[in-house]
Amino acid sequence: MKTPKELKVKPIKNGTVIDHISANNALKVLKILELPSQETGVTLAMNVESSQMGSKDIVKIEGRELASREVDEIALIAPHATINIIRNYEIVEKGKVNLLDEIKNIICCSNPNCITNTDEPVKTRFIVLNNEPLILRCYYCERMMDQSDVDTQFQLF
Ligand SMILES: Nc1ncnc2c1ncn2[C@@H]1O[C@H](COP(=O)(O)OP(=O)(O)OP(=O)(O)O)[C@@H](O)[C@H]1O
Ligand SMILES: [Mg+2]
Ligand SMILES: [Zn+2]
Incomplete structure (x- = not known):
C-alpha cells in the first residue's frame, strides 16, 4: 500500500x-x-x-x-x-471504460435543425462509428460529431 x-x-x-x-x-x-x-x-x-x-x-x-x-x-x-x-x-x-455502440441522452446534436433540437420530445441518440478518434453520427439527422463537437455539445448545467 x-x-x-x-x-x-x-x-x-x-x-x-x-x-x-x-x-x-x-x-x-x-x-x-x-x-x-x-x-x-x-x-x-x-x-x-x-x-x-x-x-x-x-x-x-x-x-x-x-x-x-x-x-x-x-x-x-x-x-x-x-x-x-x-x-x-x-x-x-x-x-x-469502453464506449457503448450508442450514446443516448447525454449530449445535444450540433445540427440546429435536428429533430432533437426542436420542441419535439425526442431524446438524442448517436451511433458510435469510431472510438479513437471519437466519431459519432446522429441517429436522426446523420450529423457527424468529433471529440471537439462532443465537448461543445455537452451541457454541464
Ligand atoms: N485508498 C485509496 N484512497 C484513495 N485513492 C486511492 C487509494 N488507493 C489508490 N488510490 C488512487 O487510485 C489511483 C490508482 O492507484 P495506483 O496505486 O494503482 O496508481 P498507479 O500505480 O499510478 O496505477 P495506474 O497505472 O492505474 O496509474 C491513484 O490515483 C491513487 O492515488
Ligand atoms: Mg498512475
Ligand atoms: Zn441530429
Whole structure:
C-alpha cells in the first residue's frame, strides 16, 4: 500500500477512484454518473499532475463500488479513465471504460435543425462509428460529431 502522502487525493477506506480523467472533465463525469457534486463522500481533484497525461482529474467515491459497465459512458469525455475499486484502503480491482455502440441522452446534436433540437420530445441518440478518434453520427439527422463537437455539445448545467 502506498503511504497517504503519495496519493493525489485523501485515501478512502472503501469505494471507487476514477483516475486518468481528461483534465477539467471531472464535473462532466459526475453529471454522466448522475452523482451530485455536493453528495457526501464524493471528492474531486482537478488538474493534478500526471506523467502519462500531463494533467488529469480524479473522482473519488467513498462507500460505493461502481462496476466498469455502470461508468462506460464516461468514455465519451474521458476515454482513458481507469476505475479502481478500493477495499480496506487497497486497490482490489482495476478496470477501463469502453464506449457503448450508442450514446443516448447525454449530449445535444450540433445540427440546429435536428429533430432533437426542436420542441419535439425526442431524446438524442448517436451511433458510435469510431472510438479513437471519437466519431459519432446522429441517429436522426446523420450529423457527424468529433471529440471537439462532443465537448461543445455537452451541457454541464
Ligand atoms: N485508498 C485509496 N484512497 C484513495 N485513492 C486511492 C487509494 N488507493 C489508490 N488510490 C488512487 O487510485 C489511483 C490508482 O492507484 P495506483 O496505486 O494503482 O496508481 P498507479 O500505480 O499510478 O496505477 P495506474 O497505472 O492505474 O496509474 C491513484 O490515483 C491513487 O492515488
Ligand atoms: Mg498512475
Ligand atoms: Zn441530429
